[in-house]
Amino acid sequence: MANKNGKKTTTSRKTGGNAPKAAGSTAQSGGKIASGGEKVVQCLEREGVEVVFGLPGGAAIPLFDALYESKIKLILTRHEQGATHMADGYARATGKPGVVVVTSGPGATNTVTGLLTALSDSVPMIVLCGQVIRPMLGKDGFQEADVTGITYAAVKHSFLVKNVEDIPRVLKEAFFIASSGRPGPVLIDLPKDVLASPCAAPFVDKVELPGYHVPEHADPAALKQAAAFLAKARKPILLVGHGAVLSNAGKALLKFAEKLNTPVVNTLLGKGAVPEDHPLNLGMLGMHGTAYANKAVDGCDLIMSIGSRWDDRITGKLSVFCKDAVKIHVDIDIAEFGKVLRPDVCLAGDARLVIEDLLPLVGRCDSDEWMDQVGTWREQFPLHYPKKGGLRAQHILDRLDQLGGRDSIITTDVGQHQMWAAQFLRTTKNHHWLSSGGAGTMGFGFPAAIGAKLGCPDKPVWAVVGDGGFQMTLCELATAAVNKIAVKVLIINNHFLGMVRQWQELFYENRLSGTDLEGNPDFVALAEAYGIKAFHLRRAADVDKVLETAMQYNEGPCVIDAEVVKEDNVFPMIPAGAALCDMIIEPPKAALEKPTGST
Amino acid sequence: MSSLATVASNPTSNLPLHTISVLVRNQPGVLVRVALVFARRGYNIESLVVSADPANAEFSRMTITCSGDPETLEQIIKQVAKLVDVVRAIDHTGQAVVETEIALIKIKADLTERTEILQSAEHYKAKVVDCSASSLVLRVTGASEKLDSFITLLRPFGLVELVRSGKILMTRGPEAT
Secondary structure, eight states, X not given: XXXXXXXXXXXXXXXXXXXXXXXXXXXXXXXXXXXXXXXHHHHHHHTTOOEEEEEOOGGGHHHHHHHHTSSSEEEEOSSHHHHHHHHHHHHHHHSSOEEEEEOSTHHHHTTHHHHHHHHHTTOOEEEEEEEOOGGGTTTTOTTOOOHHHHHGGGOSEEEEOOSGGXXXXXXXHHHHHHHSSSOOEEEEEEEHHHHHSBOOOOOOOOOOOTTOOOOOSOOHHHHHHHHHHHHHOSSEEEEEOHHHHHTTOHHXXXXXXXXXXXXXXXXXXXXXSSOTTSTTEEEEOSTTSOHHHHHHHHHOSEEEEESOOOOHHHHOSGGGTTTTSEEEEEESOGGGTTTSSOOSEEEESOHHHHHHHHGGGOOOOSOHHHHHHHXXXXXXXXXXXXXXXXXXXXXXXXXXXXXXGGGSEXXXXXXXXXXXXXXXXXXXXXXXXXXXXXXXXXXXXXXXXXXHHHHOTTSOEEEEEEHHHHHHHGGGHHHHHHTTOOEEEEEEEOSBOHHHHHHHHHHSTTOOOSOBOTTOOOHHHHHHHTTOEEEEEOOGGGHHHHHHHHHHOOSSOEEEEEEOOTTOOOOSBOOTTOOGGGOBOSOOSSOOOOOOSOO | OOSBOOOXXXXXXXXXXXXXXXXXXXXXXXXXXXXXXXXXXXXXXXXXXXXXXSSOTTEEEEEEEEEOOHHHHHHHHHHHHXXXXXXXEXXXXXSBEEEEEEEEEEEEOOHHHHHHHHHHHHHTTOEEEEEOSSEEEEEEEEOHHHHHHHHHHHHHHHEEEEEEOOOEEEESSSSOO
């Protein structure tokens, strides 16, 4: 149903359809004082919010009521977790905070996974939760949960609003905190009686947070020190992480790498900051990174991390990681310095500004031999996969890359398909690779794609998902269908929780415990039941045809069920806790020891 | 009172005790947020004192003592400092500070032992703040080590109850801690 702005929402307006609507959205008219809920929505409008994702409930009705007259588009999701991943995908694709609106109790607790996902990957998000009325707080009323308490460890910051007059200040602070510095999720808990009370407080434009400091430019002395180390390096390498994506440091980084004459590797989340089809880019490093990226990191004499946190997925066994190399660490979050390892130089600041400031201080490194060596590794150990023996995920993703996938926004779930996608889909643009890295949240990919498409309607958006992860949030097929969101869902369907199965095969004597997804539905029939276009993909010969058909279909979502080889493995692989030099490049012939790393 | 923040050791772990002062915005939940940073690493807070800033009710000061290896503690302090409601967090170990603690000690004290207890109390400049036929309540202030030693001395007489404030601390000179 369309409202006065011609917008469509997913809610059916059985009541209030004829209600008179005030001009100017929810703005005050005729001296009427806004309710708390209306004030919240007015604040969202002032922050430039275009879309919110959520699902109502008793305590959140005043918020949804205020949204009824707003120009903000409401996307009704089928589960609150889906709402958080949509907001997350929207935020990663646009750089603007994603907004979630849910109710109290279970509505709010369903956002916890999404909050953790956003926190782990530094994604700006605002979660607005309805809460029981103030006199009922702490009394175990219906749908009461101590939401601020439950989420302390999963948010960048949170607010419980007990005074309606605080709403404009809290909303302003929340958006500022979520999107500045190292971004992250902020939760606002709003008791229903606060939402219903009149709010006369004026809007707030300035934020005063005496304990909140965001470094911008790095210390000049530290910059000089870094430049001196770089001048001496013969085998330098740049390690590009999500911080570089978030700060749009890519252009500066490419100039920097070209000037220095150094190769670039990126983390899973750093994909796209520097185009992966650029000759200096060696692609992803780490557990399932390219062999040449890992060899280069293992052999370097200087490694400079730009917005990466030396995650265990990339360092492997820490005691031997780049043991004799100089380490330079650029991060906007000073709590990252020294957390995992002790860098020789720490540059606290925004990645883009730091690199721009460093650019005039550096010259070309004496690294021609090193570049030759890296080039040799690239030729010696290319990514490859068997061309025979059935339909393989690698082949599909390789073809998707060639047919335009590398310039599309790609979201993924977590597991084998994610690693194959990271390997074979080269990301060429910033904010185009959206994957749950830190938290490793299955079920992320599909809703994240919906959010990304809403944020970037003109860009093609592919969700590459596994049959396991997809089933965790596939209820959002309804959301995609009813809103005609033209995302393309590519299910890499191997009827297994494939990554765990791979570990069980390699390290646990193939004792396949809890990994067989027997009972999968027919995903094509399922999608069609939602009125969604869907394709089977079973033969390698059909890959291009099916992918191209999906690319040309833009009237709504579509689903490709790609039934791939059931027991394929992701290589290269560095077993958890092993050193980079212990990388397994080819499928092993003998049984392997159990990994010592945590996961 | 000592002029340098002392590095006493935790009796159970033998790791050095650190005293950290944390200036916080007086917001609901700030104590939980700070405590969670310690709890996540499995660190035990030995004592924690919170007092409101007399000049500005918007702020409070926490004085936390805890033990742990210095590297992990440095990380914890950075993560505490990163919290939005924390203005600053500083480990005062080795700094020029004034530090003190207060204890209330209820001890069995019948007539035969009372004199000896009172002599010890005088030696430690402890005050008798309550007195009954069979007990005394003593108040003692000073360095935590002095309190430890006084309590050890009294223990054989029969401690009924002991409450310690936890260490409080302030930097010397005109600057705020």
